[in-house]
Amino acid sequence: MRPYNWSYTQFSQFNQDDSLLLASGVFLGPHNSSSGEIAVISLDSFALLSRVRNKPYDVFGCWLTETSLISGNLHRIGDITSCSVLWLNNAFQDVESENVNVVKRLFKIQNLNASTIRTVMVADCSRFDSPDLLLDAGDQAVPPCRVFDLGCDSEDEAVGPVLRAPVHAKAGLRQALDGMLDGHTQLSERVLETRVAELLAQGHTKPPERSAAKNKYLIFTTGCLTYSPHQIGIKQILPHQMTTAGPVLGEGRSSDAFFDALDHVIDVHGHIIGMGLSPDNRYLYVNSRAWPPGSVVADPMQPPPIAEEIDLLVFDLKTMREVKRALRAHRAYTPNDECFFIFLDVSRDFVASGAEDRHGYIWDRHYNICLAKLRHEDVVNSVAFSPQEQELLLTASDDATIKAWRSPRTTRIFQAPRPRPRPFFSWFASHRR
Known part of the structure; x- marks a missing residue:
């Protein structure tokens, strides 16, 4: 992709039938540039089918259906406020008619305190009722991460121990602004910008839509306190939104509804550096580096220090609850402003x-124990299980190697001596006697 001004490729994903490959890359440019692009490649002819702009580049992009993908765009509103627009794109954009849409806006979401939407992925809710592995709630003495249900009209509709999301009352915001104008309240420019943005969103945000159908969840990292991603946003995608047909700017939006509200928010109280879904799409695994207990974010550009130990958290997307204890063993050392994504599978x-400690790690999902520590000479950025054989794992590292690891069981099977087959004619001769 060098001819298209790509600096490097950072992420790839096959569609469900393995006929198309989504590749996400970063543009060449200044160090502070955040622009990227998504390319769709046919695996039959290896032809480049389409290119889609993606900003920021760590939105990555993902497949929604066999032939449609999700990308992002970022629009600055102020110094620390912005809005992220998520687009649905047709993988085949060489349509015969100009009246056929190849893109459609899915959601427009407000960002506060220098946060942005990153790391989008899609979970298929129709598979929740037949999980490959059913995890229990684990040790309830462990304080769970805070899960906010933003779409319920009453407490009775919330599933499990779900907390109501704290929202600033419109009157309270107006009172704070009035106090500042009267000279009774002193606010910094950043706090003032955030308060005004919150006031703007009041009454100008489209509430979540509920559907009884088992649809899909759009999942992404976000935040509300600082630029480091410390929350997971979840938004239901309805059936009519899964096609580029219809108005390009989406359907069912009044002129006053600038933004879309999220359905759920998971606050992990730390810097999220990786996410992955179980094969049945029911469980979300999250790599997070925790903030110190009780830490408060006073400046959105100065998030709290993050732990070196990585917590691997597990959330049940059907019940919206944290399950099991956090898995631990791996470590990372970079500070907030240098933190990078560590892929898990x-x-x-x-x-x-x-992990940044020059190892890859494998845990047992049933018993929460670390099974293997796989050595490299530098940071291990990515891991991937074979879709055909889960006891074969690939690890990719900054030491410029990709290593394949087999479990001891499969290694013994491959190394075991195999009986030599008897020649057919020898068998035939012995039976003639």
Whole structure:
């Protein structure tokens, strides 16, 4: 992709029938540039089918259906406020008629305190009722991460111990602004910008839509306190939104509804550096580096320090609850402003992750124990299980190597001596006697 001004490729994903490949890359440009692009490649002819702009580049992009993908765009509103627009794109954009849409706006979401939407992925809710592995709620003495249900009209509709999201009352915001104008309240420019943005969103945000059908969830990292991603946003995608047909700017939006509200928000109280779905799409695994207990974000550009130890958290997307204890063993050392994504992968029985401590790790999903520590000479950025054999894992590292690892069981099977087959004519001769 060098002819298209790509600096490097950072992410790829096959569609469900393995006929198309989505590749996400970063543009060449200044160090502070955040622009990227998504390319769709046919695996039959290896032809480049389409290119889609993607900003920021760590939105990555993902498939929604066999032939449609999700990308992002970022629009600045102020110094620390912005809005992220998520677009649905047709993988085949060489249509015969100009009246056929190849893109459609899915959602427009307000960002506060220098946060942005990153790392989008899609979970298929129709598979929740037949999980490959059913995890229990684990040790309830462990304080769970805060899960906010933003779409319920009453407490009775919330599933499990779900907390109501705290929202600033419109009157309270107006009172704060009036106090500042009267000279009774002193606010910094950043706090003032955030308060005004919150006031703007009041009454100008489209509430979540509920559907009884088992649809799909759009999942992404976000935040509300600082630029480092510390929350997971979840938004239901309805059936009519899964096609580029219809108005380009979406349907069912009044002129006053600038933004879309999220259905759920998971606050992990730390810097999220990786996410992955189980094969049945029911469980979300999250790599997070925790903030100190009780830490408060006073300046959105100065988030709290993050732990070196990585917590691998597990959330049940059907009940919206944290399950099991956090998995631990792997470590990372970079500070907030240099933190990077460490990819993880989940198979039926195992979960694997990279780390900055020059190792890849494998845990047992049933018993929450670390099974293997796989050595490299530098940071391990990405891991991937074979879709055909979960006891085969690939790890990719900054030491410029990709290593393949087999479990001891499969290694013994491959190394075991095999009986030599008897020649057919020898068998035939012995039976003639």
